Amino acid sequence: MARNTAYVCQSCGHEALRWGGQCAGCGEWNTLVEAPKEAPAAPAGGGRLGRAKGAAAKPVALRDVSAPATERHFTGIAELDRVLGGGLVPGSLVLLGGSPGIGKSTLTGMALGNMAAAGRKTLYVSGEESAAQVRMRAQRLGDGALSVPVITETSLENVLATLEAERPDACVIDSIQTLHSQGMTGAPGSVGQVREAANAILEVAKRIGSAVILVGHVTKEGAVAGPRVLEHLVDCVLFFEGERERSFRTLRALKNRFGATSEVGVFEMRGGGLVEVEDPSARFVGEASTAAGSCVLCSMEGTRPLLVEVQALVAPTEIVPPRRVANGVDRNRLAMILAVLARHGGPGLASADVFVNIAGGVRVDEPGADLAVALAVVSAHRGEPLADVSGSPLACFGEVGLTGELRSVGHADRRLAEASKFGLAPVLGPVEREPIKGLSPHATIRAALSAACERHSSARAA
Ligand SMILES: Nc1ncnc2c1ncn2[C@@H]1O[C@H](COP(=O)(O)OP(=O)(O)OP(=O)(O)O)[C@@H](O)[C@H]1O
């Protein structure tokens, strides 16, 4: 008799016929859990096993496919709308991931509140908190949030029935890991349950044209739990991150079927909810220190230039190998920059601990940050500030190549325009094809280092 259960890895979703201590898919230990096999497809669809005969579908030229222009729903939070690519698309599924307590419920509660205030039909499904708790948060967020209808429900079937009955324009499910399907045996939050729940919601959302935001928890490795399974399924994956102790939070899109994934929204958590930070550069530059080991990076967050402060500390080490701690930049990238410095005109730091931090809890994931990291480290090592006579910090950008050359990165003009807005000029950077106003171009890291150090000696002489 055919078995109707399989062993599913809770980490990668790999299915095995027999239980084993280690998953053959991802190598994790103790992650296999018995779960019912996926139900065979309906007779019309052609089952996997029985190979039922299917009816041939008629392909249609894309030109002839009817695509009614659907209006997007604006959430009333400009930064969120921008990251979504211009509002929520009706019938789409958005996954919002983030670590505990980062403000996922606050953000979604505010979005629904604004939409309710704008006359849209909304629904908030809370599986984690009681209605009273949700109300307490809504009171902080204001009147709009209080008018959002809420249900506290963890049964997938009941949630689906409510969606069908209410047909909201926008719905938030907080969180997908708490939903539990009666037809499945796995615990809520297991891969099977999460996948089943997301699939069922996707089907209903597309049919009734609701935009659904699924709130998802992240695992300790930082992936949205129910790994990968969900990310393929949904239209848009948003990630809300930041340090809990710091008030800045950034929202970025990891995947977006309706817009660019490079957009980033910056928020600050306050008593009255999340406040959009419209001009984050002003905050970061205003707070930038003029001490040794600090410089300003002209980075790009999606299509928006952002000035952030890069700080470094170099201290004699007591351990072998020495510590390399990178917050907000890639650790491997830091190791590479230190190696290039050692080889091409910078200090050798084999016997020093190096710490690099992007102030404000921001993450910069672009090679354009290399030069700023290099200059901050050299400045920290020498104990010489990079600020000029007037105390204005040094701004720079550029990728450092393995042969010690400075390579150009995208949007040099916008980076420079943002820097000049804050009176930061000249900006050290790579040689561009055409000269740009405010740019002090250098072909190699060696040349950029000596230019930065000259700045220090002229500041001291003045
Ligand atoms: N009165 C307040 N003033 C300022 N910040 C507050 C206040 N109350 C709560 N917060 C912030 O809101 C955060 C919780 O927000 P929220 O419940 O939206 O997070 P969440 O991501 O949904 O968390 P969970 O993972 O528990 O669902 C807290 O960590 C805290 O930083």
Ligand SMILES: [Mg+2]
């Ligand atoms: Mg929450």
